[in-house]
Amino acid sequence: MEPRVALVAGEASGDLLAGLLLGGMRQRWPGLQAAGIGGPRMAENGFQAWWPHDKLSVRGYVEVLRHYREIVGIRRQLRERLLRERPQLFIGVDAPDFNLDLEVDLRAAGLRTVHFVCPSIWAWRPERIEKIRRACDHVLCIFPFEPDLLARHGVAATYVGHPLANVIPMEADKAAARVALGLPVDGEVVAILPGSRKSEIHALARRFLDAAALVRRSRPAVTWIVPALPALRPAIDAAVQAAGLAGVVKVLDGQSHLALAACDVTLIASGTATLEAALFKRPMVIAYAMNTISWHMMRRQQLQPWVGLPNILCEQFVVPELLQHDATPQALATSLLEWLDAPARMAAVQQTFTELHQRLRRDTATLATDAIQQVIEG
Structure with missing residues (x-):
């Protein structure tokens, strides 16, 4: 059976990572159905964007506050739609301020969740580990030291390498x-x-x-x-x-x-x-x-x-x-x-x-x- 999945990727880097991920998933499941929030790289792999990824392209506390009502409104509408349509899996690609809260709610309602790109708890905001534990069935890690760190806090994780390391040649011309x-x-x-x-x-x-x-x-x-x-x-x-x-x-x-x-x-x-x-x-x-x-x-x-x-x-x-x-x-x-x-x-x-x-x-x-x-x- 071909899975139905929902994804959320914010900004250009998340769109690139999610596009690479969707390419691999579609090789295994040619009939994969994928929808949510994303950009052009995801669309190239058959993704249906309900909102464009640049709606989430905001960094910094003050900057987020300026867009807070719109972002919260999008997350509320997305959560209601996902709980209604119930895909087999939700994949949050980076954008932890948006995705982790959404994943907590979806997982509490019985949906399976994966987070792609471990939030940088090793750099700042270590308190996020508690939310990650409630939010994620599994974390896909792009840096080799992250799965052991997550395992110490009871979070299942896999090191998958960094997708860009395969896209970018070892010696560029x-x-x-x-x-x-x-x-x-x-x-x-x-x-x-x-x-x-x-x-x-x-x-x-x-x-x-x-x-x-x-x-x-x-x-x-x-x-x-x-x-x-x-x-x-x-x-x-x-x-x-x-x-x-x-x-x-x-x-x-x-x-x-x-x-x-x-x-x-x-x-x-x-x-x-x-x-x-x-x-x-x-x-x-x-x-x-x-x-x-x-x-x-x-x-x-x-x-x-x-x-x-x-x-x-x-x-x-x-x-x-x-x-x-x-x-x-x-x-x-x-x-x-x-x-x-x-x-x-x-x-x-x-x-x-x-x-x-x-x-x-x-x-x-x-x-x-x-x-x-x-x-x-x-």
Whole structure:
């Protein structure tokens, strides 16, 4: 019997992960029916979106409060529909603030639940483990240390590897990526990735572009590229203009993976994209900024000295992090130049990222589908 499942994925990174998961599930169950909240990658795998994934693309306490009524309304309507239609399984893909509460309610009503991507209880908000235990029949973990941590708290979990480690090649073809983007094959290329949310573009895009303008003073030959989601393109174009870089910075329509393959170094917002950059073996400068109140609340709950995923996974500052008030254009520019001026340092971090890639590469789709099948049949 082909299963009926519901999924919720928020923002672009969750849509990508869920799309990869659905691809594996559909190989096993060609007649799979899947619906809920998702984006274009999920739609490519036959997913029916009742709401678009970008409705949940909000980060930071204050930012969430601004959208609170709409998000709560969507969750209430979704819960009522799922309890009425009763799919065989609900899969929450990341978005823990939205999904865990929903999973608690669904599981209490007898529906089976799986959460894909363990919430970062090892980084902040360790109290979430109690909610995870009530919310999830099973957790699919993308980092190797997570199942043991969850098992100590009575939560069943499986390490499935990180899906991106299979999508991104072990050795990206830099020259081919540059040709595909119409860039010079020779010379230095810097990719600017200021985030995938409106709030991130507002907080970071101008800082990043002002940093590019500073770097140009000593390195005028550097080529600058910025991959932009369609919905964020106008804001990024405006930031390019305001920084005086019109005609200098090439804004791409999406194509973030090609941009990372093509570049030598990236200036990048903290988030999943930093792991993508590490898998492409690219040295980076990680930065982040948000509403001041949100920032102070998150800092109080932080359990580790690192914020960027590459540093967390390597358990050391292998790449610089410039956060909140430290993320000034001058500091960002200095950190970029320190990479460009040190080829031996760049080679060393590339080797570190190769080892990380090998640890994260597993047959994610099969391992995840095996675990899901056990939950459905259990």
